[in-house]
Amino acid sequence: MPALPLDFSASSDIVARALIGVTLLIDGVGGRIVETEAYDQGDPASHTFGGPTLRNAAMFGPPGRVYVYRSYGIHWCLNLVCREEGHGAGVLIRAIEPTAGIERMQARRGLEDIRLLCSGPGRVGQALAVDAGFNGMRLDRPPFKLLGAEGAEPAEVHVGPRIGISKAADVPWRFGAAGSRFLSRRF
DNA sequence: AGTATGATTGCCT
């Protein structure tokens, strides 16, 4: 089976930073990751802060897999599990620069504007057709495909506080490709 | 078994 272009056993902030520029595809649809956020157990903003539950079980599983959760009862958000098994760490995929399967993403989102297809975690979920069925799936097997940045690394990666959280809102665990027009928000 | 709460988005003023 194909090796992942990234070591997911590293800590979530390291993985979140390294994911910027990496291409993520689900069933051949997706693009280049331009924005991520790191979460970890012991982090009051993380779903794993209170220890293992039914919902967050995937994040306590082995690294290199997927954790999917329902946000505000409306959106599906995609996370990549990292660190050692049992740790409860992961990276939220917040924005992608669309490069593959753009027509399918436009159909799923009901929009044409490329800039609005994947610029936000809920938008990424809808554009890539993520749902609860992906929870716990391995990233090194279909339908997932992860391709190393291979020279497509951004010249600079911005770092800042995470978005939409009420606790530990000052921790600088949001990462983004500098100058990208596909970020969910400016840094 | 009932209630409170979001790692958000899109539409309205």
Next chain:
DNA sequence: GGCAATCATACTG
């Protein structure tokens, strides 16, 4: 800028 939509999960009693 403000707020409603919408529901699975977690927490309370």
